[in-house]
Amino acid sequence: MDRREFLKLAAITGAGLSIPNGLNTVMNTLEASEKIDLVVAHGVSPTEIIRAAIDALGRMKKFVSRGDIVVIKPNIGWDRLPEQAANTNPEVVATVVKLCYESGAKKVKVFDRPCNDPRRCYKQSGIADAATAAGAEVSYIDDRKFKDVKIPNGLAIKSWPLYTELLEADKIINVPIAKHHGLSKLTLSMKNWMGVMGGSRNKIHQRLDESLVDLATVIKPNLTILDAVRILTANGPQGGNIEDVKKLNMVIAGIDQVAIDSYGATLFGMKGSDLGYVRIADKAGLGRMDLSKLKIKRINI
């Protein structure tokens, strides 16, 4: 036992003695301090793999503090059922809501600006019911609550109306689902932010990759959990055909959206660099796409 190890042990023991039940917390915090970039958790229970993944990143307390107002942004874009994998898995959303409250969040808000009718999307996706049951405030987008946000270094968009409830939140957690997409090839975490764009957001498809990167310069989630419990491999982003759905029983958690999207690409047999927006974001220094340089922890439950 060298000096460093001794000190570490002493610190743990000391902390452990002062907070008898906190031993695990401290252990995990210390472990996390070794800087894990991504956690890839695999298992049949979405709830368990999310808990394990967040614990591995340093527990939810690292991301959500007592009294925080947290926005959780799932993908609720389509009038589809959970098994069709067009929206974030409802159990995934509900678990993240619960974790936030366990960490002392004052309020957890869940919303999205869907493409189909919002009422059907919220209901049929199962997300409204699951998140409400977990205690979240689930609301429809209110058109009055968009505010023009400047994007100083915008490549394609210089300013765009974004949802104020997101901008005003203390903490932001992105909970997208991994899906095929006709233009961007895949929609993962960076593209999920289209759901807080106001105005005629359809126009950004003219320069989609650049626009998504522009968005990432102004929206900085504290945590991202990519839902790959089921992924949609074709006819995305809304699917509808069960044969296009693949059950992976997986979530990928981390802070760096670019890294997560880069890993997400591998689920579809692609590389991060195959995705334009990942490439540009990496180059712009918004995150890292080179998976070989990332510390990735894999958990199997």
Added chain:
Amino acid sequence: MQNLRRISQGIFLLIFLFLFLQTESKGEDELGYPVKIFLDFDPLIFFTTLFSAHAVAGAFYFSLIIIILTIIFGKVFCGWICPLGTLNNMIGYLRKKSINEASRDWYRMKYYILIFLIVSSLFTLQLVGIMDPLSLLIRSFSVSVFPLFNYSIRTVFDILYDLNIRGLVDILESLYSILKKSVLSFQQPFYYQSVFIGILFFLVLGLNLVERRFWCRYLCPLGALLGILSRYSLLKRSVSEGCTSCEACASVCQGNAAPDKRENWRNTECFYCWNCDDVCPENAVSFGFATKRAAAAMDLGRRRVIVSMLSGAGAVPLLRTAPLSRSGFSNPKLIRPPGSLEEKEFLKRCVKCGECMKVCITNGLQPTLLEAGLEGIWSPLLIPKIGYCEYRCTLCGQVCPTGAIKKLAIKEKVKVKIGLAMIDKGRCLPYAHATPCIVCEEVCPTPKKAIWFENAKVKDRDGKEFVIKQPRIDLELCIGCGICETKCPVVDMPAIYVTSIGESRSKKNQLLLS
């Protein structure tokens, strides 16, 4: 009795308004309330649909209850139940009372209207919805009154929200959210005919200022039908010897039924409102069951009846000689809701009640003006530029009272074509301007997308070659839902649009070989 009647009117009006508000999606596949039940109880629609389409919607047997009720108790429907009658009753109070109200001798008019409607329905022309009080009321509420109400409330709250008065915002916002959950619609509805239909409706209400319950007394064809049925109703009014001919009853009579005329009282006009009984200073008026006739004979005049019948019959060929009635002639803009019957059958059933427009989740269902001919005025058509047909929504078929739009299970509905999409290459970004855009493909809801891409090599201004995805439409898969048109970024005149060709309900309006 007067108070009892008012309570009954109030209850039915509230039920009507409650069901009206429930005619809106909450995200479930079904609405959960029998929102069209007032129409189910309407015997006028029952008869005209039976005559024009030789069909009876199952729920319409409810209207037999009204028929039986009328045969026993007289026109209690008008006096105690009808929500439009109640509204007329209420508005009537705004009229300054004049004791010697020169009531008009026009009550026969509604019978001529009824005869016209019945005879034309015998010749397959279903025009009843224009005048049927319940269709008129629901249509006017859906298309005009409710949008107006929403617009007013929303504007007030929007202005207050923008003022952002400290301390007041939270209170106002919570009040607003309560209103949104209770009486406001999910989103502000807009309709092309809101002004026209609104003016007609307010005219009907305004006529009460000319004479109380003008509509009910002189125009309402359902009132006329019930009047005929009440001709031999068992509940009769009798006036005892104590009557001093003070004519107090005449001034309070809602139906202009000449209660002061004793034996010549027009029982077919009586709403059984009991006002004459309540007001009589001698307590000489009473209602009781009797088989003896104590009322004036109904004389409509043979010539006028014949004229009404002839006009009813004549209206049929008159309306059917427009080109739209020609076999194989289709209006490309006439996109009917999914599950709609073939056009001729559709028109025989549709009563233009506006239920489908009220319930349409995207506001895309709009009342026609002349797109379906005069015969089809105010029937529903989808205008995708306003709203598309939601892939997994079946609500319009659920609320249609006459089966003009069939009730479909989701599985069947998603297979129904209501038209086909076509691309305007002169406006489409990837075609005309070599600019990427995939919105139509992205939103296309069929499990195997009806819109697919062809990778085309194009050159920019400097001659640099690159590959762009150009959307193409698989006409076998396209169901014409119109979401591509709704969401097309070329917002003023979409570069992809749906027309009625290929609609499943038509044999002739087809494009594909198979």
